[in-house]
Amino acid sequence: MANPLRDPRDRRIPRVAEPSVLVMFGVTGDLAQKKLLPAIYDLANRGLLPPGFSLVGFARRQWADEDFAQLTYDAVREHSRTTFRDEVWRQVRDGIRFVSGDFSQDAAFDRLAEVVAGLDVERGTGGNRVFYLSIPPSQFPAVVRQLDRSGMSGGNDAPGWRRVVIEKPFGHDLSSARDLNDLLASVFPPRSVFRIDHYLGKETVQNLLALRFANTLFEPIWNRRYVDHVQITMAEDIGIGGRAGYYDGIGAARDVIQNHLLQLLALTAMEEPVSFAFDALRAEKQKALSAVQIPDDPATGTARGQYAAGWQGGMPVPGFLAEEGIAADSNTETFAAIRLGVDTRRWAGVPFYLRTGKRLAIRMTEIAVIFQRAPHLPFDATDAKELGQNALVIRVQPDEGITLRFGSKVPGSAMEVRDVNMDFAYGESFTESSPEAYERLLLDVLVGDPPLFPGHDEVELSWKILDPIEEFWAADGRPEPYPAGSAGPACADEMMARDGRAWRRL
Amino acid sequence: MKVELIDTTASTVRNELTRMCQQMGGLTTGVVLNLVIMTDEADQYDALRAATQAGREHPCQVLGVIARSGRRPRRLDGEVTVGENMPGQMVLLRIQGELNEHVESVVTPLLVPDTPVVIWWPGKAPRAPATDPVGALGQRRITDAAADEQPRSRLLELAAGYRPGDTDLSWTRTTTWRSLLAATLDRPYAEILEAAVVAEAENPSADLMAAWLARRLGVPVHQELSAGPGVTEARFVTGDGKIVISRADGRNATLSRPGEPDRFVALHRRETAELLSEELRRLDPDEVYGETLAELTSEDRAAARATGGQPEE
Numbered sequence: 001m002a003n004p005l006r007d008p009r010d011r012r013i014p015r016v017a018e019p020s021v022l023v024m025f026g027v028t029g030d031l032a033q034k035k036l037l038p039a040i041y042d043l044a045n046r047g048l049l050p051p052g053f054s055l056v057g058f059a060r061r062q063w064a065d066e067d068f069a070q071l072t073y074d075a076v077r078e079h080s081r082t083t084f085r086d087e088v089w090r091q092v093r094d095g096i097r098f099v100s101g102d103f104s105q106d107a108a109f110d111r112l113a114e115v116v117a118g119l120d121v122e123r124g125t126g127g128n129r130v131f132y133l134s135i136p137p138s139q140f141p142a143v144v145r146q147l148d149r150s151g152m153s154g155g156n157d158a159p160g161w162r163r164v165v166i167e168k169p170f171g172h173d174l175s176s177a178r179d180l181n182d183l184l185a186s187v188f189p190p191r192s193v194f195r196i197d198h199y200l201g202k203e204t205v206q207n208l209l210a211l212r213f214a215n216t217l218f219e220p221i222w223n224r225r226y227v228d229h230v231q232i233t234m235a236e237d238i239g240i241g242g243r244a245g246y247y248d249g250i251g252a253a254r255d256v257i258q259n260h261l262l263q264l265l266a267l268t269a270m271e272e273p274v275s276f277a278f279d280a281l282r283a284e285k286q287k288a289l290s291a292v293q294i295p296d297d298p299a300t301g302t303a304r305g306q307y308a309a310g311w312q313g314g315m316p317v318p319g320f321l322a323e324e325g326i327a328a329d330s331n332t333e334t335f336a337a338i339r340l341g342v343d344t345r346r347w348a349g350v351p352f353y354l355r356t357g358k359r360l361a362i363r364m365t366e367i368a369v370i371f372q373r374a375p376h377l378p379f380d381a382t383d384a385k386e387l388g389q390n391a392l393v394i395r396v397q398p399d400e401g402i403t404l405r406f407g408s409k410v411p412g413s414a415m416e417v418r419d420v421n422m423d424f425a426y427g428e429s430f431t432e433s434s435p436e437a438y439e440r441l442l443l444d445v446l447v448g449d450p451p452l453f454p455g456h457d458e459v460e461l462s463w464k465i466l467d468p469i470e471e472f473w474a475a476d477g478r479p480e481p482y483p484a485g486s487a488g489p490a491c492a493d494e495m496m497a498r499d500g501r502a503w504r505r506l
Numbered sequence: 507m508k509v510e511l512i513d514t515t516a517s518t519v520r521n522e523l524t525r526m527c528q529q530m531g532g533l534t535t536g537v538v539l540n541l542v543i544m545t546d547e548a549d550q551y552d553a554l555r556a557a558t559q560a561g562r563e564h565p566c567q568v569l570g571v572i573a574r575s576g577r578r579p580r581r582l583d584g585e586v587t588v589g590e591n592m593p594g595q596m597v598l599l600r601i602q603g604e605l606n607e608h609v610e611s612v613v614t615p616l617l618v619p620d621t622p623v624v625i626w627w628p629g630k631a632p633r634a635p636a637t638d639p640v641g642a643l644g645q646r647r648i649t650d651a652a653a654d655e656q657p658r659s660r661l662l663e664l665a666a667g668y669r670p671g672d673t674d675l676s677w678t679r680t681t682t683w684r685s686l687l688a689a690t691l692d693r694p695y696a697e698i699l700e701a702a703v704v705a706e707a708e709n710p711s712a713d714l715m716a717a718w719l720a721r722r723l724g725v726p727v728h729q730e731l732s733a734g735p736g737v738t739e740a741r742f743v744t745g746d747g748k749i750v751i752s753r754a755d756g757r758n759a760t761l762s763r764p765g766e767p768d769r770f771v772a773l774h775r776r777e778t779a780e781l782l783s784e785e786l787r788r789l790d791p792d793e794v795y796g797e798t799l800a801e802l803t804s805e806d807r808a809a810a811r812a813t814g815g816q817p818e819e
Contacts, residue, residue, distance in 0.1 A: 004722050005688040010794040012678075012784065013685040018692055044772070047682055050689045051761045051771040087758050087772035094770050124766050126693065 017043075017446030019052035019125045020160075021116050023152075025143055026134035027057035027068065031167070035198075036134065037072045038079040039438040044092050045082040046435075048443055052123040054095035058112055060102055068098035081436055095123060103142040109150040116152060120160075127160025130445055134167060136246070141183055148187045165194045165445055168259050170454075172250060173470065174463035181456045190456060194445050199260045199365075200452045201437030201444075204400040208267050208367070209276070211394070211402065218392070219272075221371070223346045228389060228501075230352045231368040232264050234396075235360040235506050237312060239484070240334070244325030253304070253336040253466060253473075256356040260365075262289065262462045263454060264396075265352055268367055269342045278450040282458065289461040293341040298472040300498060304479040305335035305489030307359040312485035317359065319484065333479040334358045337492045338469060339499070351499065355492065359484040361506045365396040368504055379415060386418040393504075401425040511584040516612045519584040519597060523616070526588040527595065537594050539786065540623040541566040542613055544631070544640060546573050552778065553628040554596070559779035564786045565594040567618050571609055571640075574602040581605070582612060610639040617643070622789050626782070629653045634667025646789050648782070650675040651710040658811070661710040665799040670791035676710035677795050678781040679736070682773055683715060686751060687740055690761065696745035701727045704741075706734025713811060715740065717801040718794075720810075729810050736775055 006013065022040070026032060043049050057068040072092070077084060097115050101108020119125050129152065133143060144164075147153040154162045164184065171177030184193050199205055212218060221227070234256055240247045247255065263285070270284040295301020308319040320326060320334050335357030342352060371390040384407070391405040402424045410416040444452055473479075482489040487506045496502050507526055511519060541561075545553045550572050557568045580603035587596040599612055617623055625635070625644035632638035635647040651674050654660035664674060701719050705712030712729060715737065720727040732738045734756075741750040747764030751771070759773035801807060 003688060003691045004724075005684070005691050005719075007722075007794060010684075011788055012681045012792075012794075013688050016685060016689045016692070047685055050692070051686075051769045085772065085774060087774060090758070091770055091772040122767060123769065124693065124763065 014046070014048055015443070015447050016048055016050050017053065017443060018128055019050045019123065020128035020130060020446060021054045021056055021119050021125045022130045022132060023056045023058060023112070023116065024132045024134060025058050027059050027071070028061065029134050032134050033071070033075040034079050035436065035438045036132070036442070037075040038081065039436055039442050041076040041080045041088070041092055042082045042436065042439050043443055045085060045088045051091070052095070052125055054097065054119045054123050054125055055092070056097045056099060056112065056115060056119070058099050058101065060100065062100050063098050065096060065098045069093055069096045072096060081439070095119070103139055103146060106146070106149065109146040109152070113150040113152050127154070127158055129160070130163045130165060132165045137169060137180065140166070140180065144183055144187050153187045161192070161448065162188065163192045163194060163445055163448070164188050165196060167196050169250070169254065170195055170259070170459045171463065172254055174460060174467050177459050177463050191450070193456070194450060194453045195459065196441055197259050197263055197454055198437040198441065199396070200263060200454070201441040202396060202400070204394060204396045205264070205267065206452070208394055213272055224348055224350045226371050227350050228370050228372040229350055230268060231370065231504055232261050232268070232352065232354050233368070233504070234260060234356040234365040235362060236358045237360060237363045239307070239317060239359050240320070240323055244323055248326050248330055248332050251333040251336065252356050252358065253333065253338070253470065257336055257338065257354055258462045258466050259454070261354045261356060262465065264367055265292070265340070265354065266458070268369070269347055269352070271346070276451055281451045282455045286455070286457055286461060288342060289458060289465070291343045292465050293343050294465060294468055295339050298469055299476070300495065301339040302469055302472070303337040303489060303492040303495045304333035304473060305357065305482045305492065306332070306479040307334050307484045308481040310484030310486065312359060317484045319481070331478055333473070335360070335479070335482060335488045335492065337488070337495060339495065340465070353496070355488065355503065357488050361485055361487055363398065364506060367394040367396065368392070379417060383415050384417045388419045399425065507589060508585065508587045511586070513581050514584050515582065516615045519586060519599070520615055522584070523586050523588070523595065523597060526586060530589045537565055537567050537618050537621060539564060539566045539789070540569065540617045540621055541786070542569045542571060542623065542625045542640065542644065544571050544625060544627045545629060546575070549629045553626070556778040556782050560782040560786060561594055563783050566786070567594055568596040569613060569616055570596065570598040571613065572598060572600045573606050574600055578602040610643060613640055613643060622646070624648065624786060624789065628778070633663055635672055636667065636669035645671055646785070647672050648675065648785050652676045657708050657710040658713060661713060662803065665803050668796060668799050670796060673785060673792050673795055675778070675781050675785070677714050677798070678784055679711045679776070680715045680718070681784060682776065683737060683740060684718065686771065686773065690749055690751070695742070695749065698723055698725055698742045698744050700725050700743045702730055702739070702741050703727065703737065704730040704732045704739035705737040707731055709734070709736060712737050713802060713807070714798055716810060717807050718798045720807065721797060721801040727810060729813070
């Protein structure tokens, strides 16, 4: 029955999640404490969590509910975005439970099932559950099996709904991605699996859809007639930190290009979806990804590097091979650049350059659409010497916003043209109100709204793009070293120079 | 940076503002709306503070128009602040004498072009805001019936003069209640037979909430009196029993449903800055508010309000 108090025109009343239990595995991890637990509080503070919403932590520690509540409290006090209010915390606190156990212990999961069922009675959560697997993928099979065995994953006749949330990596190649999907599909229907790519929760990324499809200004030039090429960059200034165990053997391309950058490419290149519903959006992203062509010769169309010792922002930092937990002869790349084509009428002949790397000069993510030069310049050659190519840059992070770069006359008696920037800074306009990506994504999971989550088909298509390149790299010697704090290896610049282009400065 | 201009003109203020913005590096670009605050010396401090806080979420050019009462000669004093405590810029205009009859002539040249205009009267407001010369400049007009000496009749007066784009903070105050009530009905419930809203005396938000419920549910909605603060209870009487949200202290609420243990819900009364921030989030007409005002003026509602003056037995 439709809720008589809800009206799509009544936009003051927010989408509120249904009463549900969020069961979180891996509560003691960094992500849970820095992002997930604070996001839950922030949602509650914004009035987006229903009374009755409950949070159950599961971990090996011998903890009571109070201990987990304390951990949550500390995480909230330190990392929440919104102001702290006692009464909001009390509402969250009332729904916190903890179950201690190992993924191999049947008894622990039986206890978990009891606790969750108890919450249905106590807090009216109606059988609705979200299982958030904030754990390494190697532990997925054990947990998924236990959820199935204990009956928590529910049958078709169980009341309410069950959803499962997983974080990247979604496999490390096509076949492992399929295995992972098979495992999840054996217990959860495809619609119930939410793959979190936190980039897609960022306001700027969603704004790309608004920019393209809410305006008349950009869409007419968003094609091969006007666009020269597209550069999608995700640069990090940090090293691998404590992620050596995960990162070695995975590398920059699998870690970043397969998910974040190819998703950004899909959103940039796709056709207009008929609506922003999950199926419509996913169909367009899939089409774009399935039209992606890898370079005929990976030797000239790709580049990879590995950071060596260097100076970064005034600090000496070790090279990748000297990082703790990394083999001294590791072939893992920490920088990857790829030239891709999108074989559609819109994009034929327009290269999409993707690059990502660690220990680069700055932390920055952007999508830069670089336009062709004017076919004819009615100026003296010297007058337009400083005129570059027009560019539309979507700055994803930090300093979120949009820059439009075009030529303008320099004040003075001569007709001299130089590049200027027109800037829309998201930060200035909406920062305080823009929710954290995880806030948005968690709410979407609780509401059951999947458009911002990549579907399994998109994951498979991405691996189909990356696998042949990874195979080529595996047989092609070592990644080229680049000094930490630089803009990447020389081979990446050479790759662009061969095409007569250059990377945007980091 | 802050500059005071005594006995000045709008164009001098405008030039000073432009000069300061250029000096600070062209801040006008970040401004997403013009917020004109029509106030007096007594209310201006709180109003500007709220606007500054809301301005962090919605960088705006704040134009504080402070009417100075008494028989004084015509004079305009300006105070321009750029880049302090808030993104955007703030202009205070102190207006005295017969200029008070022609405020729009000062406001108009100071509005940032190509940017929406919102007019806010934190205290006293014209009977029909949309037909006021300054009100007509805004696409959104924010009043606050609760600030009036007779809030309920003031709300009815606003309802009579309603035009799309009008809104009132006593409506904004109902949002948290309304979303909680809506969330309660997201779960299965037995047929609703009647409903009630309980609040302290002369509470316009309670009138709006009751009118909204009556319109949406199509059942009798009673109004009852309590000691407050604000709205203290809303309930649905269903075929199975009562669904009640009660809040005695203006902060902590309890939700009770038939056959379930009571649940604690955070439901604090929001500050003006938060209310203003919600208002500025959308600048298109609030149709639901318009409909609720129409319901408010119906005979059924008038009867419910009349009995709502009596303490509950």
